[in-house]
Amino acid sequence: MTKGYTVGLTILFILSSLFMGLDRFFHHYSSHFAFSKVTSSSPLSSEWNLPRLSDTEQAELDQILKQKFTFFSKGSQAYVFISEDGQYILKFLKMHKLTPKSWLAFFPFSFNPYYQQALFKAKKLKETFNACKTAYIELKNETGLIYVHLAPTHHLNQTVALIDKNQSRHFINLDETCFYVQKRAQLIYPRISELMHAGDMEGARNIITSVFSLIDFLGKKGVADNDPILRKNFGIIGDRAVQIDIGKMRIDPIRQQNLAYQQEVDSITHSFKLWLERNYPQLLPHFQEKLQATCGKPCAIAQSELAKSQDTVH
Numbered sequence: 574m575t576k577g578y579t580v581g582l583t584i585l586f587i588l589s590s591l592f593m594g595l596d597r598f599f600h601h602y603s604s605h606f607a608f609s610k611v612t613s614s615s616p617l618s619s620e621w622n623l624p625r626l627s628d629t630e631q632a633e634l635d636q637i638l639k640q641k642f643t644f645f646s647k648g649s650q651a652y653v654f655i656s657e658d659g660q661y662i663l664k665f666l667k668m669h670k671l672t673p674k675s676w677l678a679f680f681p682f683s684f685n686p687y688y689q690q691a692l693f694k695a696k697k698l699k700e701t702f703n704a705c706k707t708a709y710i711e712l713k714n715e716t717g718l719i720y721v722h723l724a725p726t727h728h729l730n731q732t733v734a735l736i737d738k739n740q741s742r743h744f745i746n747l748d749e750t751c752f753y754v755q756k757r758a759q760l761i762y763p764r765i766s767e768l769m770h771a772g773d774m775e776g777a778r779n780i781i782t783s784v785f786s787l788i789d790f791l792g793k794k795g796v797a798d799n800d801p802i803l804r805k806n807f808g809i810i811g812d813r814a815v816q817i818d819i820g821k822m823r824i825d826p827i828r829q830q831n832l833a834y835q836q837e838v839d840s841i842t843h844s845f846k847l848w849l850e851r852n853y854p855q856l857l858p859h860f861q862e863k864l865q866a867t868c869g870k871p872c873a874i875a876q877s878e879l880a881k882s883q884d885t886v887h
Contacts, residue, residue, distance in 0.1 A: 606644065606652045606737045611665040611750045621702050621723035623709060634720050637661050637754060638731050638747070644738040650701060650820045654735055659757060661719070662817075663733070666705075666751040671698040701820055705753060708819035712796070715787060716822075717756040717808075717815045725749060758808025758817050762848060769853055776812065778859045783814040785863040788841065791816070792834025797825045803845050838868040 626634060642654035642663050651664040673691040681688055702723050709721040726748045735743040761784060768776040798821050806818035828834065842864060849856050
């Protein structure tokens, strides 16, 4: 092996290590919460101005936001923080994923990739904001929403203290951000497990009933959601089921008219049924009864499943 070849390999190795290190650094940085990621320099349409809160509602919101909020998790659309008393969730929309960052995006040429990316982001922003607006105006009780803020304002005059996952403290001017506040919900599966471990089978049945009641209500309302995963996107507040992920919700009048949701109830709840089979088969008869009542005639197979589950239990 020649000396030049060895030197070349060494240089290549050093450069590769350097680029890998930079990639890890930028990936690590991009995953962190920052004020710049939840604000936008682009003016937002007045279309996203939502009704002002009543004095009582505003006072409640002010009290909630006086608390310190600590990093809880993050999803594809938002950074999630939990209140000091554990009762509320504050979600900041990831505006850096919904608005263009490069000045090149403002040159409207079909061959300009920055412009094409800006068009995609504008479409995504409209879909996301429409979903949040729909949830707040039409489905406030069914989503546990307390407040949604989608456009720059001056009336909140509220700064919230955040602790990120590195224990760094941030003070965020809420008038400049897009966020929403929800009551904290407990996930469905852990709540049922909690009740069953406490010997409260009736309480567990009530959770199942509430889940199907929510599915039925949303279905009759014509709600369309591309991500209706019960295990992680639905939860329990008190003992009432709610949908906690609102980022893709919309109301489709056609679905409202033809009750299309009845064709989907079986598939939406299939994983739920499998979980009950593995963990609490004694709850299956009640599950199947509610499944049949919710999906109606299109779900004729539920009746045979009910008989099977009753045989299993007995």
